[in-house]
Amino acid sequence: MKVLTLNFLTCAVKACKSTSTSFPLHPKDCEMVSDTIEPNPKLLYNILPRVNWTALLTTVAELGFPELPPNPPTIEELQADEKMTQELHTLLLETQISEGCLVCGNCGHAYAIKEGIANFLLPNHLV
Amino acid sequence: MSRPEDTLPPDLHYNDSEAKKYTTSSRIQNIQAQMTNRALELLKLKEPSLILDVGCGSGLSGEILSSVDPQEGGPHIWVGMDISASMLDVALQRDIEGDLMLADIGQGVPFRAGSFDAAISISAIQWLCNADSNDVSSTGRLSRFFNGLYASLKRGGKAVCQFYPKNEQQRTMISGAAIKAGFGAGILEDDPGTKNGKLYLVLEVGGDGGDITGVVKGLDGVDVVDARRKHAEKGRKIHKGSKAWIMGKKEQMERKGKVVKNNSKYTGRKRKITF
Numbered sequence A: 001m002k003v004l005t006l007n008f009l010t011c012a013v014k015a016c017k018s019t020s021t022s023f024p025l026h027p028k029d030c031e032m033v034s035d036t037i038e039p040n041p042k043l044l045y046n047i048l049p050r051v052n053w054t055a056l057l058t059t060v061a062e063l064g065f066p067e068l069p070p071n072p073p074t075i076e077e078l079q080a081d082e083k084m085t086q087e088l089h090t091l092l093l094e095t096q097i098s099e100g101c102l103v104c105g106n107c108g109h110a111y112a113i114k115e116g117i118a119n120f121l122l123p124n125h126l127v
Numbered sequence B: 001m002s003r004p005e006d007t008l009p010p011d012l013h014y015n016d017s018e019a020k021k022y023t024t025s026s027r028i029q030n031i032q033a034q035m036t037n038r039a040l041e042l043l044k045l046k047e048p049s050l051i052l053d054v055g056c057g058s059g060l061s062g063e064i065l066s067s068v069d070p071q072e073g074g075p076h077i078w079v080g081m082d083i084s085a086s087m088l089d090v091a092l093q094r095d096i097e098g099d100l101m102l103a104d105i106g107q108g109v110p111f112r113a114g115s116f117d118a119a120i121s122i123s124a125i126q127w128l129c130n131a132d133s134n135d136v137s138s139t140g141r142l143s144r145f146f147n148g149l150y151a152s153l154k155r156g157g158k159a160v161c162q163f164y165p166k167n168e169q170q171r172t173m174i175s176g177a178a179i180k181a182g183f184g185a186g187i188l189e190d191d192p193g194t195k196n197g198k199l200y201l202v203l204e205v206g207g208d209g210g211d212i213t214g215v216v217k218g219l220d221g222v223d224v225v226d227a228r229r230k231h232a233e234k235g236r237k238i239h240k241g242s243k244a245w246i247m248g249k250k251e252q253m254e255r256k257g258k259v260v261k262n263n264s265k266y267t268g269r270k271r272k273i274t275f
């Protein structure tokens, strides 16, 4: 699972929807892999405004990656900064969780990830 | 021919051998590719986008999303949800680029509001009409799915769902659930009346919740699912605090992705003062 996807995922438990502690999910005991993906700057420009930067900072810290600037770059800054574009491409799209789990900060549910696939199936009474 | 939907739940129907048979059949590959391309045409994406693939299976559609030419606004990235571990396993072996999740769309769509540019679903959502146990209803599953889908799409985002309803009733049940979730909706039928006929539910998250049936009106052969009768009813004066008013508010909140209590016979009832 890409770091980008983690930035959009929330806990699926019904009772967690209205709480702010259920996002972002917290990676635990994660094995990371890196996949080479063709750079696609236009895609980055499109999705960056939708990335929750605060959540991304949390994720990056939890995964032990080098710190990001406290605020997201603007599209203009990104267009002018090839290195930043490359770094964000690597972090958001190429860096992926292959094994481990994602834990909800509210209910504590742990969603297992195996071979990159997160298991979001829940018992019916929780949804 | 009997429908697999009527025989087994999807995760059992799509077991290892069925998943392999499904994905390697060149007849199926061709049909699924045609429908995916048609859905892409209807989505009209102008720039590389983040797409949700609902019931992605072994990634036959996803593969196409990943390879859309830059001249045609691609390539896109995608996240696929599917309830069959075997289908996802085949997807892994085929080395697709999208992210995969083992998930039941009848339980909702676990993404924060406004995540996706668009969504696509090929030959999957009719499965929601069959609820497989008595603690869940198909109406509940359909509404969790469409409410979740609605919230997970950005403003102006579109979804195209090709589906195989068993009959008229399923067709109305599905499009009705989408409209109830707040979508502007239309149904497009290719080759109607033939055995190759294909139905596409075309949905859009409107800017202001007004009449957005215009999205699909311009397209050839689209049968706009009209929500106007509902609007007419809305025209009647609804008293603030009445049951109808409360139900309306609750629907509105749910569309915004808020959690609301399930409706019951007590909803909106006057409570007696008790000591």
Ligand SMILES: C[S@@+](CC[C@H](N)C(=O)[O-])C[C@H]1O[C@@H](n2cnc3c(N)ncnc32)[C@H](O)[C@@H]1O
Binding pocket: B010, B011, B014, B032, B054, B055, B056, B057, B058, B059, B060, B061, B081, B082, B083, B084, B087, B103, B104, B105, B106, B121, B122, B123, B124, B127, B128
């Ligand atoms: C006919 S296959 C289509 C797969 C893929 N979209 C394609 O075009 O090749 C239907 C898929 O829907 C999935 N499905 C059915 N019910 C589902 C549910 N409730 N949640 C998630 N996926 C579901 C099945 O597991 C299966 O992979």
